[in-house]
Amino acid sequence: MEEEIRTQTEIQLVAFKLGREEYGISILQVQEIKRMTDITRVPYTPDYIRGVMNLRGSVLPVLDLKKRLGLESNEITDDTRIVIVKVDDLSVGLIVDAVSEVMTIAQENIENSQTVVTSVAANYLDGVGKLENRLLILLNLEAIIGINQETAKVG
Amino acid sequence: MDMNQYMGMFLEESREHLQSLNQSLLELESDPSALAVLDEIFRSAHTIKGMSATMGFTQIAELTHEMENVLDLLRKSVLKADPNIIDLLFKCVDTLEQLVESVANETELTIDVNPLVEKLRQVANNGGAAVTATPQSTHENTAAAQDQSPESCSQVELSDTEIQVVKAAHDQGLLAFEVKVELRENCVLKSARAYMVMSALEELGEVFKSIPAAEDLEQENFEFSFQVFLVTSAEEDKVQQTIMNISEIEAVTVIPCKVPVAEQKTDQPNPKKEVTPAGKPDKLVEHHVEKKIKSGQSVRVDIDKLDSLLNLVGELVINKTRLEQIGLTHKLTDLVETMEQMDRVTTDLQNVVMKVRMVPVGQVFNRFPRMVRDLSHELNKEINLIIQGEETELDRTVIDEIGDPLVHLLRNAIDHGVEHPEERQANGKDPVGEVRLIARHEGNNVIIMVTDDGKGINPEIIKAKCVEKGLITQAEADKMDANEAVRMVFYPGFSTSKVVTDVSGRGVGMDVVKTKIESLGGRVDVETKVNEGSIFKIRLPLTLAIIQALLVNICDEIYAIPLGSIDSTINITPGDIKTIQNQEVILLRGQIIPIVRLGKVLAIPEKANTEEPEELFVVIVHMGDHRAGIIVDTLIGQQEIVIKSLGKLLAGIKVIAGATILGNGQVALILDVGSLMQ
Numbered sequence: 148m149e150e151e152i153r154t155q156t157e158i159q160l161v162a163f164k165l166g167r168e169e170y171g172i173s174i175l176q177v178q179e180i181k182r183m184t185d186i187t188r189v190p191y192t193p194d195y196i197r198g199v200m201n202l203r204g205s206v207l208p209v210l211d212l213k214k215r216l217g218l219e220s221n222e223i224t225d226d227t228r229i230v231i232v233k234v235d236d237l238s239v240g241l242i243v244d245a246v247s248e249v250m251t252i253a254q255e256n257i258e259n260s261q262t263v264v265t266s267v268a269a270n271y272l273d274g275v276g277k278l279e280n281r282l283l284i285l286l287n288l289e290a291i292i293g294i295n296q297e298t299a300k301v302g
Numbered sequence: 303m304d305m306n307q308y309m310g311m312f313l314e315e316s317r318e319h320l321q322s323l324n325q326s327l328l329e330l331e332s333d334p335s336a337l338a339v340l341d342e343i344f345r346s347a348h349t350i351k352g353m354s355a356t357m358g359f360t361q362i363a364e365l366t367h368e369m370e371n372v373l374d375l376l377r378k379s380v381l382k383a384d385p386n387i388i389d390l391l392f393k394c395v396d397t398l399e400q401l402v403e404s405v406a407n408e409t410e411l412t413i414d415v416n417p418l419v420e421k422l423r424q425v426a427n428n429g430g431a432a433v434t435a436t437p438q439s440t441h442e443n444t445a446a447a448q449d450q451s452p453e454s455c456s457q458v459e460l461s462d463t464e465i466q467v468v469k470a471a472h473d474q475g476l477l478a479f480e481v482k483v484e485l486r487e488n489c490v491l492k493s494a495r496a497y498m499v500m501s502a503l504e505e506l507g508e509v510f511k512s513i514p515a516a517e518d519l520e521q522e523n524f525e526f527s528f529q530v531f532l533v534t535s536a537e538e539d540k541v542q543q544t545i546m547n548i549s550e551i552e553a554v555t556v557i558p559c560k561v562p563v564a565e566q567k568t569d570q571p572n573p574k575k576e577v578t579p580a581g582k583p584d585k586l587v588e589h590h591v592e593k594k595i596k597s598g599q600s601v602r603v604d605i606d607k608l609d610s611l612l613n614l615v616g617e618l619v620i621n622k623t624r625l626e627q628i629g630l631t632h633k634l635t636d637l638v639e640t641m642e643q644m645d646r647v648t649t650d651l652q653n654v655v656m657k658v659r660m661v662p663v664g665q666v667f668n669r670f671p672r673m674v675r676d677l678s679h680e681l682n683k684e685i686n687l688i689i690q691g692e693e694t695e696l697d698r699t700v701i702d703e704i705g706d707p708l709v710h711l712l713r714n715a716i717d718h719g720v721e722h723p724e725e726r727q728a729n730g731k732d733p734v735g736e737v738r739l740i741a742r743h744e745g746n747n748v749i750i751m752v753t754d755d756g757k758g759i760n761p762e763i764i765k766a767k768c769v770e771k772g773l774i775t776q777a778e779a780d781k782m783d784a785n786e787a788v789r790m791v792f793y794p795g796f797s798t799s800k801v802v803t804d805v806s807g808r809g810v811g812m813d814v815v816k817t818k819i820e821s822l823g824g825r826v827d828v829e830t831k832v833n834e835g836s837i838f839k840i841r842l843p844l845t846l847a848i849i850q851a852l853l854v855n856i857c858d859e860i861y862a863i864p865l866g867s868i869d870s871t872i873n874i875t876p877g878d879i880k881t882i883q884n885q886e887v888i889l890l891r892g893q894i895i896p897i898v899r900l901g902k903v904l905a906i907p908e909k910a911n912t913e914e915p916e917e918l919f920v921v922i923v924h925m926g927d928h929r930a931g932i933i934v935d936t937l938i939g940q941q942e943i944v945i946k947s948l949g950k951l952l953a954g955i956k957v958i959a960g961a962t963i964l965g966n967g968q969v970a971l972i973l974d975v976g977s978l979m980q
Contacts, residue, residue: 187969188859189948190904191955199948199961199969204617206946206961206969237950292951 156254160276162283163230163243165213166221170243171252171276171283178231178238180246183223200240202231209240215291216271234288241291250283252276257285309405312357314602316402319346323395324672327388331675334383338463341515343391344373349517350398362401365415368422369394375426387425392672394418464531467510468559471533476507478559479534479541484527484552493522498548500530506541507534526552531559605698608659615648615655616848616944622648623941623965652848656697660844663741663750664692666705670712670739677716684723684734685716691741696748700842703822704750707815711752711838712737714812719756719836729833731755747824747866748842755835759828761787768793788830792816820976823959825925849945851962853938853970854921857906860970861934862943862962867975869922869929871937876914888920888931895922898932898978903957923975930979945972 160171161180186198186209195214199206209229213220226245231238257274271290276283326343330336347369354362369391375381400413468478483499485492496519503509511531514524534541538556545554622644629637667689678685696704720726720735727733740751761784768774768790779787794813819826824842843849843866851862852871872890879886879897886897897920901908920931943962948955959974 185968187961187971189952189955189958189971190906191957192952196952199952199971201963201967201969204613204620204963206948206963208949208951239951 157251158254159249159251160283160285161230161246162248162250163228163246165216165244166218169247169281169283171250171285172230172232172288173285174249176232176234176288178233181229181231181240183227183229183242197242200229202238202240205238207231207238207240209242210292212241212243212291232288232292234292237292239292250278252278252283308357311602312353313402313406315353316350316362316398319350320395320399320402321668322346323398324392325668327391327395328671328675330383331385331388334388337377340373340377340383344370344377345515345517347373348515352517352521359401359405361413361415362398362405365394365398365401365419365422368419368426371426372422381425390418390421390425394422464511467508467533471508476533476535477537479532479538480557480559481530481532481541481545482527482555482557483530483545484554486550486552487526489526489550492524492526493520495548495550496520496524496528499545499551502544502548503530503532503534503541506536506544507532603658608655608698612655612659615652618648619652619848619942619944620963620965624967627965656848659698660695661698661701662693662695663701663704663748666701666708667692667739667741669705670708673709674712674716674737677713681717682722683716683720685720686734686736688736688738689740690738694741694743694748696842697844700748700822703818704840704842707818707826707840708739708750708752710811710815711840712739715752715754715756715836715838719754719758721757743844744841748844750840750842751837752840753835753837758832758834758836759788759791759830760832761785764788764790788828791828792826825976848942850940851943851972852921852940853964854900854919854932854934855936855938856900856904856934857908859904859906860938860964860968861900861904862941862970862972863921863923863932863975864959864972865940867923867925869924871919871921872931874918874920875916876918879918890922890931893929895929895931896979898930900932900934900973903978923979925976925979928979932973932978943970943972 159174161174161177162169162171164170181202184200186200188198189196189208192198195211197209197211200209201207211220221244223242224244228243228246229240230243230246231240233239256277258277259274271287273285273287276285323343323346326339326346329339330343333339347366351363351366351370354360354366372381372387372391376383376387381387397413397415397418401415404413471478481503483496485495489495500509500512500516500519509530509532512519513529518524519528532541536544538558542554542556545551622641625637626641626645628634629641670689671687674685674687715737716735720737721729721731723733726735736755738751738753740749740753742749761782765774765779765782765787768787769776769779773790773793774782791812792815816826819840819842822842824840827839827841828836829839830836850865852865852868853860853862874888878888880889881887882894886899887894888897889895900906919934919937921934921937922929922931924930945960946962947953948958948961957974957977959972961969961971964970
């Protein structure tokens with residue numbers, strides 16, 4: 148199986164929108180996509196952590212992805228979704244403006260982000276995918292969630 | 303054959319037997335003539351041997367085999383259990399433990415068992431030589447001498463313990479029988495028949511001994527006959543009849559057991575001096591009988607399965623609360639009535655699950671007698687360890703965590719608390735120091751205490767050292783009373799200082815102990831008197847998963863305060879709040895109580911143009927002796943909540959102890975009262 152994927156060098160992505168930009172996460176890391184629900188604020192956390200939500204009996208932290216990436220956070224609309232991702236056994240919800248589709252992209256069409264973007268948020272990016280006339284920003288979830296970082300423990 | 307599926311069982315049982323070996327060896331050390339204990343040791347070693355041989359762990363099998371040889375000579379009183387042999391046996395157990403753990407970790411540990419095997423052989427050979435030269439010289443009583451060939455006649459020697467069982471049975475008007483069972487020669491499944499006989503007899507009464515031992519019966523290590531000793535209220539005929547009903551039985555002889563008064567040993571076992579193991583000799587009988595009853599009726603369950611069972615019950619409680627609310631909001635009388643029924647069932651279910659998860663602290667305490675023995679030898683101190691309340695039950699998750707802190711506390715008590723024998727004598731104390739490990743229930747808490755009658759902690763020295771270390775200023779030290787000073791041993795910076803440890807003798811890793819206990823939702827306290835000793839007292843919640851809590855409202859947010867830390871709730875007016883140096887306080891029944899404005903502490907965004915209401919709700923909480931009042935907007939009510947962790951990402955947030963899911967599916971945070979008051 149693995150061999151096959153490697154020779155095909157295609158990855159499946161869940162594509163979503165943050166403002167006017169389009170982003171993508173590997174479908175293997177996405178657990179499910181939920182509509183916006185009640186989120187309980189947690190004091191003493193960084194501002195990009197919206198709070199915690201109830202996912203069928205377990206409590207998950209929810210991140211405002213736009214704030215995390217240094218973008219202007221805007222109103223919650225009917226299209227707003229929470230993408231539940233799982234990284235290293237840790238499930239986290241990410242608030243996105245809208246989920247567009249699931250797509251396949253060839254590895255050769257992905258460009259290293261460092262050559263394109265040089266902002267602070269560059270750490271959070273894995274690359275940029277080119278798809279006909281669309282650009283898809285691929286996210287590095289480990290960095291965004293802050294595993295092995297002290298980001299979450301700001302007092 | 304795939305052995306992996308038996309691996310878990312092998313490890314678990316080996317560990318259990320090693321634990322019991324440690325315990326029995328301690329008992330043997332304090333009373334070298336205890337034959338019943340020797341039997342116990344022999345059985346454990348034998349079982350480990352059998353299991354490891356089957357699993358292909360030859361080293362373990364070899365070592366236990368040699369141990370058995372020595373143990374057998376001890377049993378036959380050819381050898382005497384002197385300190386050398388006991389030490390050697392302890393070393394064997396240690397090596398076995400290492401071997402078993404290396405099997406568990408799948409590491410290829412290169413442990414050489416040969417030196418030990420060699421030593422065991424030497425001991426066994428010496429013993430053998432001694433028996434040919436002066437066969438009776440090592441014997442102290444004749445009863446043991448006859449024990450050499452127990453299978454030869456029906457008048458089997460019973461050990462002291464077993465005699466006591468028989469006597470106790472007689473006293474209760476029960477009968478004791480020796481049942482000799484002969485199987486047919488063509489019997490195919492001997493062990494199965496033996497099992498049927500055993501279980502049939504266990505239904506009639508209590509089986510307290512069998513020849514060969516139960517393990518051997520299971521493994522078909524017997525010819526066609528075996529003997530079973532039981533205490534029962536049934537008549538001889540009935541016993542006979544019951545067994546004859548089982549097929550493939552050739553003959554059954556039932557002989558009443560007489561109490562062999564003459565055989566009773568007159569010399570009392572030496573009063574225990576050094577380490578007293580957990581079980582006292584007079585309790586042995588009870589233990590014995592109890593074990594037998596339980597063994598037939600328990601099931602080994604994977605702790606993960608229990609965890610998921612508890613989670614499911616938690617879900618059920620949440621959903622039940624939710625249904626109750628629906629019933630109330632929509633005024634559905636039928637639903638409300640049904641929910642009342644269901645409430646009872648869920649509460650019962652929850653209690654049962656909780657009870658299933660409860661294990662006696664004895665499981666943790668068991669390993670301490672051995673540790674105390676080694677430590678006191680190492681430090682040349684004489685310690686009498688007394689364990690009380692080992693049957694006290696605690697949640698499994700707590701049990702797993704409590705071991706290390708207790709090791710710390712015991713080590714401290716022995717290393718630094720108890721003085722050397724000469725020093726004790728000079729101070730007019732018994733040269734043997736006493737360390738107690740006590741567990742008991744107190745309301746919804748379990749208290750575990752480690753006490754010693756050593757030199758205690760001198761608050762002045764602690765203060766001086768803290769000042770020297772720059773942990774506190776001289777002015778702070780002067781203000782401190784003795785209690786506060788002693789509590790400084792838990793101060794994180796304190797433990798890192800070797801100087802303090804040498805002088806004051808306390809504080810090694812005490813902050814670690816404190817952190818651990820607090821992470822379990824407990825508290826640790828210390829009481830001490832110079833020259834009289836110290837008491838370290840741990841208070842732990844019975845269980846961690848479901849608690850009663852008071853839900854409160856601040857602005858639009860709901861928080862849960864654990865009921866265990868709530869004293870009362872009161873109403874005050876804003877005028878009741880006074881200030882002392884800008885700290886808001888109220889006066890309640892003569893006590894000054896500091897006020898915490900939860901809205902501010904939690905940085906809750908305040909609504910515009912809200913005036914201070916005429917009436918304020920205050921929840922009075924306590925943590926130990928300290929009290930505080932928490933101002934909240936409204937009280938929602940008392941409710942059972944299921945504690946959920948906030949997860950790795952949000953772990954360690956100040957003031958928040960966890961989260962819970964309310965009836966409407968909303969997440970509410972649980973306040974950590976302890977950190978709120980700091």
